[in-house]
Amino acid sequence: MEPNKSEQHQQRQRLVVAALRRVLPAQSVLYHEEDTRPYECDGLTAYRQLPMVVTLPESEAQVIAIVQVCREMQVAIVPRGAGTGLSGGAMPIADGLVLSTARLNKILNVDAYARTARVQPGVRNLAISDAVGVHDLYYAPDPSSQIACSIGGNVAENSGGVHCLKYGLTVHNVMAVRAVSMEGEIIELGGAGLDAPGLDLLAVFIGSEGMLGIVTEVTVRLIPKPQTARVIMASFDDVIKAGNAVANVIAAGIIPAGLEMMDKTSSRMVEPYVKAGYDIDAEAILLCESDGTQEEVEEEIGRMSAVLQQAGATAIAVSQSEAERLKFWSGRKNAFPAAGRISPDYYCMDGTIPRKNLAQVLLGIAAMEIKYGLRCANVFHAGDGNLHPLILFDANQPGEFHQAEAFGAEILELCVAVGGTITGEHGVGIEKIGSMCVQFSPEELAAFWAVKRGFDPLLLLNPDKAIPSLHRCAEYGRMHVKKGAVKFPDLPRF
Structure with missing residues (x-):
């Protein structure tokens, strides 16, 4: 009698697990349903699929070993970072393997003079800035999930954040990537210099969503912490005016550190949650941040305020302390979880x-x-x-x-x-x-x-x-x- 599909899957799973356990510690191979259930989706929870097996390598050598097993047995690999992605990029395949980089979480080197940090892919985005803060440096890309998302996932998705307007996306802040190819070979893209010989494959790899290789190390560019930063919160009685104000700010030759917009629905959704002082009667609000020296910020805040007033802002408030600046941003950073309130x-x-x-x-x-x-x-x-x-x-x-x-x-x-x-x-x-x-x-x-x-x-x-x-x-x-x-x-x- 021919085995049914479920039996075939189980037989296949047993063979793959046995092969993986020959090259990995037992605790690094998960295959029981209760162990693999947490990996069934990423932040796009509407789509779910249990993987056949999950691996949690603790070294680059173990990543290579996993790839070699999967290549020999024709098993598809879904690389996974912290699972905060919102497009289903880390959703498993039924007869495939999820390779989690969560245990590759070491900061390998910080060079304060070169302003670089070399980290493993499981290091959290915010942990980099926390680690280099003693040198008055930080890592600029700051997605809303930065407290949880990992740098390997940021590379896969080319993540941005509220400060990407001035400081760029992941692709502008990563200098080098070390990865394992599907042949089990090491690929090194980019380098310590401003440019590298040959084709710019680093830019091709960043944002490739785990389809070209498995990241094992990332060298990021660090920048000095600004001396100060202040935020304008501008209210508008019309979304068209607010939209035009955004274009006017850029047209005036001003590149804010951050320039965010929220409509009335968003403001009313967020304000009871964070109490940031948002104008809940405004049709739209803009958050415009300036950073740099005291003199630079004072001058830029004045210029932006003038542009916003000319564009029809009904009210303008400027943060007067670091605590107030963070309070203004708290609503924007927490907009997604606040949606659950309404x-x-x-x-x-x-x-x-x-x-x-x-x-x-x-x-x-x-x-x-x-x-x-x-x-x-x-x-x-x-x-x-x-x-x-x-x-x-x-x-x-x-x-x-x-x-x-x-x-x-x-x-x-x-x-x-x-x-x-x-x-x-x-x-x-x-x-x-x-x-x-x-x-x-x-x-x-x-x-x-x-x-x-x-x-x-x-x-x-x-x-x-x-x-x-x-x-x-x-x-x-x-x-x-x-x-x-x-x-x-x-x-x-x-």
């Missing part, structure tokens, strides 16, 4: 648009709220046009999650239609893989696949993520408007 569930989208189209896209999202019958709270990195709409829904209501998914897909189509992109920092993962068909042509997708095969010819590293097949795009095209056809002619142009 909605059973939320679906966080991530798209990027030209700054000049902020008001237009906000109006488009407002129209979609009516169309889909769902509320949407908008919090985003306004300075670089990176939107984070929080679509509020109740998963207990039949069909609401699918409505939220359709709402999110249409937001991304609108982003592309105005000249933007389907992601800014959350990555593609499984969440936006259909939307990749809106953004890119078959020829462009073929080029992405060529890069993938160059690093991973057997397609065993995080398969079925980020890059859609042409067949998947054909299926997506039957369900959605094809690329180039989404014109949104009913929206006003600015």
Whole structure:
């Protein structure tokens, strides 16, 4: 009698576990359901899948050993950092292996003179700044999850944060990456200098979502702590005015350390949670930070205040202490968890648009709220046009999650239609893989696949993520408007 699918899976699992236990300590191989359940999803909890096995290597040599076993046995590998990602990039595969880098959590070297730190991938983002603070240095990228997210995951997703406008994303702050290829070989990309010979494969690797290699070390650039920093909180009675104010600040030649926007729904959602002093009657608020010397900050705060007033700000408050500055930021940093106060569930989208189209896209999202019958709270990195709409829904209501998914897909189509992109920092993962068909042509997708095969010819590293097949795009095209056809002619142009 032929074994059924479940029996085949169990037989396969036993063989893989036995092979892994020959090269790893028993405590580094998890395969019982109660042990693998915590790894069934990342921050995108709507999609879940139990992995066949989870490994927790404690050294680079163990990572190589895991890769060699998986290569020989044709087992797919899903690399996983802290699991805070929001696109399903670390969601397991049913017959695959999750390779967690959580135990690779050492800060290997800090060079205060070169302003660099060499760390393992499991080191938390904020832990780097904590460790180098004694030298008056810090690591600039600061995603909202920085207290928990790991630097390896930041590399995989090219994470940003509220200060990415001035200081850049992960790709601008990482100097070198050491990784293990699917052949079990060590890859070293970048270096200690400002440039490295050959093609810039470091930039290709950062943001590749675990599809090209498994990170084992990262060398990050550190910057001096600013002497001081202050934040303007500006209120607006109209989202169009607030959106235009963002463009006006940049047009004035000012690059704030941070420039964030929250609409009324977001402010009212957050204020009771953090009590940051937000104007809950304003249609939108902007948070504009300046950092540097006392004189630089004083001059820039004055210039930004003038621009904001001319743009129609109804109220302006400026932080008078470090405690007040952190209080102003606390609402923006806690916007996602605060959503739980007003909605059973939320679906966080991530798209990027030209700054000049902020008001237009906000109006488009407002129209979609009516169309889909769902509320949407908008919090985003306004300075670089990176939107984070929080679509509020109740998963207990039949069909609401699918409505939220359709709402999110249409937001991304609108982003592309105005000249933007389907992601800014959350990555593609499984969440936006259909939307990749809106953004890119078959020829462009073929080029992405060529890069993938160059690093991973057997397609065993995080398969079925980020890059859609042409067949998947054909299926997506039957369900959605094809690329180039989404014109949104009913929206006003600015």
